[in-house]
Amino acid sequence: MLKKILIANRGEIAVRIIRACRELNIRTVAIYSEQDKDALHTQMADEAVCVGGPLSKDSYLNMTNILSACVLTGCEGIHPGFGFLSENPKFAKMCRECNIKFIGPDYETIELMGDKARAREIMKKANVPVVPGYEGEILSYDHALDLAKNIGFPLMIKAAAGGGGKGIRIVRDIKEFKHNFEAAKLEAKACFGEDKVYIEKFIENPRHIEFQILADEYNKVVHLGERECSMQRNNQKVLEEAPSIFLNDNLREKMGKVAVKAAEAVDYKNAGTIEFLVDDSGEFYFMEMNTRIQVEHPITEMVTNIDIVKEQLKIASGMKMEINQEDIKISGHAIECRINAEDPKNNFRPCPGVITELYTPSGLGVRVDSAIYCGYEIPPYYDSMIGKLITFGDDRENAIIKMKRALDEFAIGGVTTNIDFQYEILEHEDFINGNYNTSFIENKLVNNNA
Template sequence: MFSKILIANRGEIAVRIIRTCREMGIETVAVYSEADRDALHTQMADEAVCIGPAAPGESYLNVQNIISATVLSGAEAIHPGFGFLSENSKFAKICEECNITFIGPGAECIENMGNKSNARSIMSKAGVSIIPGSKKAINSNEELLEVARNIGYPVMIKASAGGGGRGIRIVRSEDDLIRSYENAKAEARIAFGDDTIYLEKFIESPKHIEIQILGDNFGNIVYLGERDCSMQRRNQKLLEEAPGKVITDELRISMGEMAVRAAKAVRYNNAGTVEFLLDKDGNYYFMEMNTRIQVEHPVTEMITGIDLIKEQIKIAFGEKLSFSQQDIKINGHSIECRINAENVERGFMPSPGKITELYVPGGPNVRVDSAVYSGYNIPPYYDSMIAKLIVYGKDREEAICRMRRALGEFIIEGVNTNIDFQFELISSDEFIRGTYDTAFIEKNFKY
């Protein structure tokens, strides 16, 4: 097994990875920006290396500095977590060239799935159900108009290199098409350095269902059930649960097998997620594949008992999966609420600053993944998520009751948070019924 791993990330995911490494007897190297000098992950790791100023482009996205820190520390592998360089195929390739193990899929796989229009083409050829849309990137206004007319309105304009809800526009009539296309291209160019755009039919008020997969280097691929990630605001997930309330056993098997087919089409290895949209008639369509660990991975861990970070490390080291599809059992129910430092009343504006008081909920089957502590200064340069509150129950009803109790115990003073808003969501009739969809927040909350 690896003796030392460098974690090319920050915040709660860096802490999460350090914990598993410690259990496995692996030493860890934390990297940090000047703004994160006092961050928890730097204190928990065996070593910590400053890789640049606060701006992500000069630190957590600084490939040269991260590779240098890896070589100088003697780490044999890099775990990228999520975000930052986790889906950067060039970074994965550089790791390979430097004889450093990248804990994730190969560079070619990341590149194939990272470009959404290219991924659609690969999935279509593999017999995976995709959303009707353009077969390749859109290169002109004339082509844009023609494809939109063929598939019918409403349509969704999407950045090929997109993620995090950026580079996306929903268009309901031809009058808005070209303007929205140009705006999406401009946003994608700034966010991803790639303004390639493709077009899809917009599925009205779908469920967003994703399937967790694991694949080793020997062609073995399994799925670990689904997560319902439909509780979103502006394409950003706020709350996830597993298993999905509306997913039958038959549908779970069908979607799981389709996810495995998608993964095999690109010879996938390591942890990944195949994301589908599920319409009201029970039809599901491939949306994208995330070639990394997901923010919401803990709910899958809670219902399967499988440590996904540990499996990532073992696969990257070259070990075979120690279990087959038949060994994976779904037990109970789990819910995750993302706790963000933001002012809900002011349009979810980020709320950086000093945490003056902190009380973290506990009790049976309550888990908090976080990197904050009392006295910690939340920097303004990064994502506003500061904690993930995860609960487990023997069934969905118990999990909901437990989450309400845990949210009621969670105290964070000094900054604004979305804890009260999460309580509203989990207490809503539509969530309790499980009938909520991706448009639920937009329709019911006017923040």
């Protein structure tokens, strides 16, 4: 077992990792920016090292400083969490070169799956269904236009090295194509350093369903069931639940086997997620693989009783995975609401500031993953998510009831949050009936409230 690791992240995921490490008797080193010197993760870790200024590029993305902190504190490994450097193959490669265990997949796999076009090619060869499209090199605008005509509208132009909803344009007819093609390339260049894009058919109003994967270093791969992630705004997840109300047992089994096959195709190691788009008829298509822990991992933990972060640490320590596919049982239902410091009534504008009052809900079947406290100042430099509220019940109805109760109890003073907006989702008839897809918020809530 690893004895000491550095956590290359901040906020609630850093706290989550520290807790898992404590239970495995692993010592932890937190890193922090000058802005985060009083953050909870710095107080909970065994040691804490400042790695730079408030801006992410100077601290949480500063590879040299992070690796230096790791070496100076005698850490054997680095857990990247999610975001920041978690899917950066250069950083994972640098860890290997410094003889530091990167707690995640090999850098070659991250690089492969980070290039969405190459990932599609690999999946096609492995007989994993992909959305119709073109993943080769687009030579010119005229070439792109010819491809678009062959694929048919509506279609999506997507950054090949993209993620987090960036570098994506939906094009509904040929008149919109040129503007969106150029805009997608510009955004791809700005966000990911290269303007390579690919084109695929746009699946109208799909479900976004992902399967959690665990794979050890001895070629064992299992999946932990699915998460329903269709409740989104601007391609960013807002609320997730497990299992999906849309899947029947046959489709669930089929998708799970395909997810495992997808991971095996790239010799995957550690925790990862295979994301699918599912249409109304139940046809499903590989969308991408996230080579890291997911924000929404707690709901899978609740319905499987498997601690995914602990499994990551055990796998990275070279241990054989004791979990077998036939041992994994999905029990009950779990829901996660992302709690953000933002104003839904003002186009979801981020609302940094000092928390003047805080009461977090509790009780049977209620979990709060967060790093905030009364007096904590939410900085303006990072993501607006300040916590995750998770509820678990015997069935979906019970999980919804618990979530509404927990949201009622959740009190955060001094800043505006999306708590009331989450409650609005839960009360909507279509959500209650499970009748929603990725366009739900845009069509049923935001536009109706404008």
